[in-house]
Amino acid sequence: MIKQRLFAQKVNFSLLKIAAWINGAALAIIVYFILSRGWRAISWEFLTKPPTDSMTAGGILPCIVGTFLLCLVTILIALPIGVASAIYLNEYAVQGRLVRLIRLGINNLAGVPSIVFGLFGLAFFCIVLKMGVSALAGGLTLGIMTLPVIIGASEEALKSVPQTYREASLAMGATQWQTIYKVVLPAAFPGIITGSILGLSRAAGETAPIMYTGAVFFTPDLPGSIFDEVMALPYHIYVLATAGTEIEQTRHLQYGTALVLIALVFGMNLTAIILRSRLRKKVRT
Amino acid sequence: MRRQDIDKGVQSVFLLVALFSITALSLIMVFLFLEGIPIFETVSVKDFVFGKYWYPTDEPADFGIMPLILGSVYVTLLAGMIAIPLGIMTAIYLAEIASPRVAEIVKPIVELLASMPSVVIGFFGMVVVAPFLQKLFDIPVGLNMFNASLMLAFMAVPTICSISEDAIFSVPTALKEASFALGATHNETIIRVIIPASLSGICTAVILGLSRAIGETMVVLMAAGGAAMLPTSIFDPVRPLPASIAAEMAEAPFGSEHYHALFAIGVVLFVFTFGFNLIADYISHKFRQVGEASL
Numbered sequence: 001m002i003k004q005r006l007f008a009q010k011v012n013f014s015l016l017k018i019a020a021w022i023n024g025a026a027l028a029i030i031v032y033f034i035l036s037r038g039w040r041a042i043s044w045e046f047l048t049k050p051p052t053d054s055m056t057a058g059g060i061l062p063c064i065v066g067t068f069l070l071c072l073v074t075i076l077i078a079l080p081i082g083v084a085s086a087i088y089l090n091e092y093a094v095q096g097r098l099v100r101l102i103r104l105g106i107n108n109l110a111g112v113p114s115i116v117f118g119l120f121g122l123a124f125f126c127i128v129l130k131m132g133v134s135a136l137a138g139g140l141t142l143g144i145m146t147l148p149v150i151i152g153a154s155e156e157a158l159k160s161v162p163q164t165y166r167e168a169s170l171a172m173g174a175t176q177w178q179t180i181y182k183v184v185l186p187a188a189f190p191g192i193i194t195g196s197i198l199g200l201s202r203a204a205g206e207t208a209p210i211m212y213t214g215a216v217f218f219t220p221d222l223p224g225s226i227f228d229e230v231m232a233l234p235y236h237i238y239v240l241a242t243a244g245t246e247i248e249q250t251r252h253l254q255y256g257t258a259l260v261l262i263a264l265v266f267g268m269n270l271t272a273i274i275l276r277s278r279l280r281k282k283v284r285t
Numbered sequence: 286m287r288r289q290d291i292d293k294g295v296q297s298v299f300l301l302v303a304l305f306s307i308t309a310l311s312l313i314m315v316f317l318f319l320e321g322i323p324i325f326e327t328v329s330v331k332d333f334v335f336g337k338y339w340y341p342t343d344e345p346a347d348f349g350i351m352p353l354i355l356g357s358v359y360v361t362l363l364a365g366m367i368a369i370p371l372g373i374m375t376a377i378y379l380a381e382i383a384s385p386r387v388a389e390i391v392k393p394i395v396e397l398l399a400s401m402p403s404v405v406i407g408f409f410g411m412v413v414v415a416p417f418l419q420k421l422f423d424i425p426v427g428l429n430m431f432n433a434s435l436m437l438a439f440m441a442v443p444t445i446c447s448i449s450e451d452a453i454f455s456v457p458t459a460l461k462e463a464s465f466a467l468g469a470t471h472n473e474t475i476i477r478v479i480i481p482a483s484l485s486g487i488c489t490a491v492i493l494g495l496s497r498a499i500g501e502t503m504v505v506l507m508a509a510g511g512a513a514m515l516p517t518s519i520f521d522p523v524r525p526l527p528a529s530i531a532a533e534m535a536e537a538p539f540g541s542e543h544y545h546a547l548f549a550i551g552v553v554l555f556v557f558t559f560g561f562n563l564i565a566d567y568i569s570h571k572f573r574q575v576g577e578a579s580l
Contacts, residue, residue: 005470005472005473006470008470008472009470009471009472009473012472012475013382013472015374016374016375016377016378016382017378017382019370019371019374019375019378020374020375020378020379020383020391021391022371023371023375023391023394023395023398023439023442023446024391024394026398026439027394027397027398027401030401030405030406030409033409033413034405034409080302081302081305084298084299084302084303085299085302085303085305085306087299088296088299088300088302088303089303091299092296092299092300093303101307102303102304102306102307104307104566105306105307105309105310106306106307107562107565107566108310108559108562108563109306109309109310109313111493111496111497111500111558111559111561111562112310112313112500112555112558113499113500113501113502113527113554113555113558114403114500114501114502114527115500115502115527115530115531115551115554116313116317116500116551116554116555116558117313118530118531118534119316119317119320119530119534119547119548119551120312120313120316120317122534123316123317123319123320123548124312124316127539128316144309147305147306147309148306151306175288175289175291175292176292176296177291177292177295177296178288178292198400201400202400204402205400205401205402205403205404205405206402206403207402207403207404207502207503208403208502208503208506208527208531211531211534212534212535234402234404234405234503235404237404237405237408238404238407238408238503238506238507241408241411241412241507242411242507251412254408254412258404258405258408261402261404261405262401262402262405265400265401265402266397266400269396269397269400270393270397273393273396277389
């Protein structure tokens, strides 16, 4: 009897193990295809030259610059608002209807589909606020989308600061704001940065929110400011793969761009993951 | 000014900023509805939602989004059939069985899968999975419902997995120990004690995972085939709601009927995900597990 039960356990546990590794396999397969077919496209020219011959040759410099500009606007809007929201929720707020409402707002904002953010950005930033299709409008749209991630990460970082720190500071006669500013924030800082990198990496890879708010097919020059329309890495992949004139001939450019995007996003994520695991070890000891 | 007054002022500033999220959400709703409502001067709500034909550029145009809704629902359900077992099983493995060393490898893998840009997954579905499916099943087009569902599944797994794992992890150890003390094996403990105890968290995870899948745009835009018709098999091409918006916005002149129709689709999509989120929120608050007593 016990033998049977242990046998059932063995079978079930193997199934669970297989399920876990299917994820690993999926990741490995995707990365393998992009890497093996994309690395040949990567060269110094590819990274530092604009596209040529109506986007069938040349590089992706304007896309890299564009994605960088979008990310810049995103973080400038999402980081201050996100951290401030987290401070209010974790340090000041008393549980009640207002906090419940704010949390409901954040949770639902996190669930809004990316294309709906795009529609909103188009109607509000581009048309009503007259920003047109620009890095500013696209970045603001991405910023609002990233906000819940940054709030969540910042709250977690604030929560991990021991209560005794706050009590010690308050006991010294500091006000609450002084305590937050001088004691709590510095202690939570690494956690907040980690979360922000994760949020930003998500924004960098998004396509749907910027399709009609910030990114365009092709710009003849590099963007001069955030008020210009930009090319962006994710949108460039989409355009080359679906709307180009020579879809088959530009395959290597598509794989190359995808590889650059993955490298960027994974690089940011790995940095955050390593930072975080170091942080956890530090907290434990 | 006394520093206590500064403190009060600072607190109000933080409150104002914290209200930004709810303001943004309200603005999103307002603008979706403002731009979406005008289409109902041309078609009734009933014909819009239940109409079987979506020919927005024809003369006269047809604005029936049932094929798009069904496309979204089918793709999401099929993705759920793959992602729900896979996500929950991975979560159980991570929380209960894997040694800390293995978990430290598998967790980043799941996180990297979550961070994979959707356009890359869509691209992968287009150029690698589609030809593969075409050969494997001997079908005319590789860009179809099954392809998109498979790709969506791998985008939903990380969400389902990480939230389920939190729920499983937070089951009190005392419950586990009690089960062991009664002579149950680890396997029986997982099935009879741990899963029931974390069920509300797992349900939340599933709903949020499906909500993410139904709103995902690039994957269904690139891998689903894009035909706005009622599918008859899983190898038929479909055109889910987000794909329609993304594909057609470029050709819809500002302020035209088509433009308003696309915003109305946005409203439908928003209502779907908003509903999912409210249900998830309700479950996680209503059935929140507070120690052993709640069982």
